[in-house]
Amino acid sequence: MGDQRAKDGKNTASDARTKPDATMSGADAMSSHVVTSADVAHAAGVSRSTVSRCMAGDPRISEATRERVQSIAAELGYHVNKIASSMNRRKSDLIGLVTSGLSDPFRIEFLDCLIGEIQQSGYRPLVIDVSDPAQMGRSMLNLLQYQVAGVVVTSGSPSPEIGTHYLRRNVPVVLVNRAGRLEGADVINCDNVLGGQLAADYFLAAGKKRLAFLNVRGGTYSGNVRGESFVSRLAPHLASGQISFRTLVCDSADYDGGFAAGLKYLVERENAPDAVFCAKDHIALGLLDAARFELGLKVPDDVSVIGFDDIVAARQGAYQLTTVRQSPQSLARMTVDRLHRRIGGESLGDERLILPVDLVVRKTA
Amino acid sequence: MGDQRAKDGKNTASDARTKPDATMSGADAMSSHVVTSADVAHAAGVSRSTVSRCMAGDPRISEATRERVQSIAAELGYHVNKIASSMNRRKSDLIGLVTSGLSDPFRIEFLDCLIGEIQQSGYRPLVIDVSDPAQMGRSMLNLLQYQVAGVVVTSGSPSPEIGTHYLRRNVPVVLVNRAGRLEGADVINCDNVLGGQLAADYFLAAGKKRLAFLNVRGGTYSGNVRGESFVSRLAPHLASGQISFRTLVCDSADYDGGFAAGLKYLVERENAPDAVFCAKDHIALGLLDAARFELGLKVPDDVSVIGFDDIVAARQGAYQLTTVRQSPQSLARMTVDRLHRRIGGESLGDERLILPVDLVVRKTA
DNA sequence: TCGTTGAATGCACACGTGTGCACAACGAAT
DNA sequence: ATTCGTTGTGCACACGTGTGCATTCAACGA
Structure with a gap:
């Protein structure tokens, strides 16, 4: 008083x-x-x-x-009083989590693991939502005001200028499944290239002839890499004219987008693809439902579907989706491991880390 | 230097x-x-x-x-420097979000809205995961160390003792869809009672005879209220022997749990329920798939299904689930509105707020 | 010219903690 | 008995900000 x-x-x-x-x-x-x-x-x-x-x-x-x-x-x-402590040590035990909404199923699973790992390491996640990409810079600067110990970016691509701000303050940044290579930051990706190859090989071995890749309009970084790897694996057979390939586009990056795409592209009985590799699982699920229930197609006989991520819904009885699996746990573990070591002062060159994927064969291909 | x-x-x-x-x-x-x-x-x-x-x-x-x-x-x-500022004002612009994992679909939608609202009000969400209910007290105390401006509890029930700590520090707490009445805290629920009644009325009007309520083993607060309201609405018809009712239990609170429950309870052709009201949408979806694809039942003729929440998946083409809708947006908006006013010094008695629900009729009932 | 008023800004704290350095106590060794 | 090393604590800062109160200054009326 x-x-x-x-x-x-x-x-x-x-x-x-x-x-x-x-x-x-x-x-x-x-x-x-x-x-x-x-x-x-x-x-x-x-x-x-x-x-x-x-x-x-x-x-x-x-x-x-x-x-x-x-x-x-x-x-x-x-x-x-952690605030006073942070003030004194000029560093808090907060870790910034840059994301955009909670709609992408795989990102949710990843965030779930990530939050767990962060907490277990004695830190606390400070979430920041950047739905508007233009706000990216402002948001990441704002994060710095909280004296965060580190930042994980799961959406959007911070500009190099932001990178230098973080570099200057020695605050480590990890980009997860992102495109940008940021100076002084770790970039962690799953093996998108291998994923595309696995899908291509599987379709080829199954004797599929009219292959397609379903991407989101505009295309995300991960999606593009997956598609390019897929088609380049197909190249030899394409050259010899044994198979055909086309790229399909859906308007929204969710179930409904996939559903609409399915109605649009699978309706023509003869020229329609008999094998579709989807950039993301939840798009694949929409496509699947359109094929099975709206168009009455047999899966995988009439049309094969392979997704990417292996989200929980893909394992559910109704879908049993064949898909390329990446592990949100491994991703999260590696993310906080890198952060932790960098925060501890270990000086690691900025690397590009790649985590393994594998094909999980279920009933749609 | x-x-x-x-x-x-x-x-x-x-x-x-x-x-x-x-x-x-x-x-x-x-x-x-x-x-x-x-x-x-x-x-x-x-x-x-x-x-x-x-x-x-x-x-x-x-x-x-x-x-x-x-x-x-x-x-x-x-x-x-927000840390220094928070230190001086003895209050940060962080709002604690107590949750447990990111698996419940409706909670995810709610958190999505909530994070948006919080950010828009100039605050930042500090997430804290309490998977272990025993850690609840420690976690909420820990939150206090960050000088949070307020707290939203979406999982678990804080003890009254915790409440007094928050009361003493004038930090407002909002419990969302929770049981406990906490001194000095707002409790916001959707109208679970009305939801149960709507489901009961609909089944009765459709001439269903063997009704059931599918709950999670152990039972959550919301689930219990919904079930009790459902059965009490049925009471008159039960007394006259026109219909029958039983409570079904599934072992896990997710799609797989509902799927397993479907296989277990719907298999016997004669005595099996012909109308099931589910405590949560994603359980309903599991039940639905088991009925349609594993048991070959016709929905809604052989068995009607009504869920609760109206999660996005319920609207998807594959499901078209009839369900009781509550609005995550309204919930979130009211939550931060209460927080905001309490933080601003407005002194409101601790109330129990109830948000409306309505029945969305689609194709499963 | 002087006192008065109002606007604009500076001063001196306080917030609660971590930590380098100094210092005290004390046993051991010479 | 004196010196030295070791072990445990205390002192005095510093971190970067917000804010009550005092102070300055210009304008203005008498």
């Missing part, structure tokens, strides 16, 4: 005078006052420094006092 | 001496130094206070200086 202007130096010998309101020094009498380290120090008869060191587990503190101080702290209900 | 111990008071008349490294006062020469309000003040020839007031838009500052300071701030790349 009163401006307790008791600076550290005063409680050397004259203890009673430093606390003007010594009357209410009973356990938790003053109920509307948040207990600080000074309170604990006072109660334990030690200095604030000692309290601080006890809470941090400084080995220079004798075990006896540590125990005593900690028990008193618990009794008083003291919790370190 | 050197301990610039230039306190405020010193730069009254002797300006040059306060900055020991006056040599590199060119725009942004010293690259590894984060620019503070003091730098801006120095560059603009005003005091730190003025800079602070300019950034905050204090009306007492003349428009001329405000513009000048702001342009200089922009030029120098100055951004307010």
Whole structure:
């Protein structure tokens, strides 16, 4: 209440005078006052420094006092003020999570794992949504205001200029399944190239003739790489004229988009593709439903479908989607591992890390 | 670098001496130094206070200086240090989001809206995952360490003891679709009672005879209320023996759980229910697939299904689920509205708010 | 010319913590 | 007994901001 202007130096010998309101020094009498380290120090008869060191587990503190101080702290209900701590150390234990909405199923699964990993490492996720790509720069700068210890970008591509800001402040950045190569940042991708090849090989082995790749209009980075790898694996057979290939486009990057695309492209019985590789699982699911229920096609006989990601819905009884699997757990684990090491001061060159994928054969191809 | 111990008071008349490294006062020469309000003040020839007031838009500052300071701030790349600010004001602009994993589809949609609303109100969401209910208390206390401005609980039930901690610190709490009534906290629910009644009425009007309610093992608060309301609406007809009712239980709260339950309960042709009201949409979807594809039942003729929530998947072509709709947007909007007003100092009694629901009739009932 | 008023800005704190350095206590070795 | 090393604590800063209060300054009326 009163401006307790008791600076550290005063409680050397004259203890009673430093606390003007010594009357209410009973356990938790003053109920509307948040207990600080000074309170604990006072109660334990030690200095604030000692309290601080006890809470941090400084080995220079004798075990006896540590125990005593900690028990008193618990009794008083003291919790370190992380804001003050962050201010002092010029670094918080927050990790920025840049994403855009919670609609992409795989991204949700990844975020789920990521949040778990972050928490388990003693950090806290600070989510920031950039639905408008133009706000990307502002948002990432804004994140810096919170003294974040690191940032994970799962959507959008930060400009190089942003990168230098982060570099200057020594705040590590990890781009996950993103295009941009950012100076001083790690870029982690699943093996999109291998994924495309696996799909191509499988279709070829199955004797499919009219192959297609279904991408989102505009195309995402990951989608483009998958498609290019797919078609380049097809190249030899294309040259010899044994098979045909075309690229299909759907208007929205979700189930409905895939559904609409299915109605549009699979309707013509003769020229329609008999094998479709989809850039993302949930698009594949839409396509699948259109084929099976709207057009009455047999899957995989009339048309084969392979997706990408292996989201949970792909495993469900109704779909049993054949797909290229990437592991959100591995992705998340590697992400925070890199962050953790960089935060710890380890200096790693900016690398481009690639995680394995494999083809999970179910019932749609 | 050197301990610039230039306190405020010193730069009254002797300006040059306060900055020991006056040599590199060119725009942004010293690259590894984060620019503070003091730098801006120095560059603009005003005091730190003025800079602070300019950034905050204090009306007492003349428009001329405000513009000048702001342009200089922009030029120098100055951004307010929110940690320091939070420390001073003893309140951050973070809002804690207590959840458990990202698996429940409706909760994801709600969080999506919620994050948007929070951001739009100038706050930032700090996510915290409590998969282990035993960690609930510790987690919510931990949140307090970040000086959060408010908290939204979407999973688990905080103990009254936690409530008093928040009450003491004047940090508002909103429980969404939760059971517990917490002192000083708002509780927002959708109209579970009406939802159950709507489902019951619809089944009765359709002439269904063997009704059932599919709940999760153990039962969530919302689920229980929905089921109880459903069966109590059925009571008169049950008494007259025209219909029968039973409660079904599935082992996991997801699609697979519903699928398994479908296989288990719908297999017996005669006694199997001909109308099932499900506690949650994604369970309903599992049940639906089991009925249609595994057991070859006709929906809604052989068995009618009504879900709850109206998640996006329910609207998809493959399902067309009839369900009780609640609006994640409204829920989110009301949540941050309450938070916002409470943070602003408005003192509202702890209320129990109920949002409307309605029945969306599609093709499964 | 002087006092008064209002507007604009500067001063001096306070917020709660971490940490380098100094210092005290104390046992051991000479 | 004196010196030295070791172990445990305390002191005094610094982190970057917001804000009550004092102060300055110009304008204005008497």
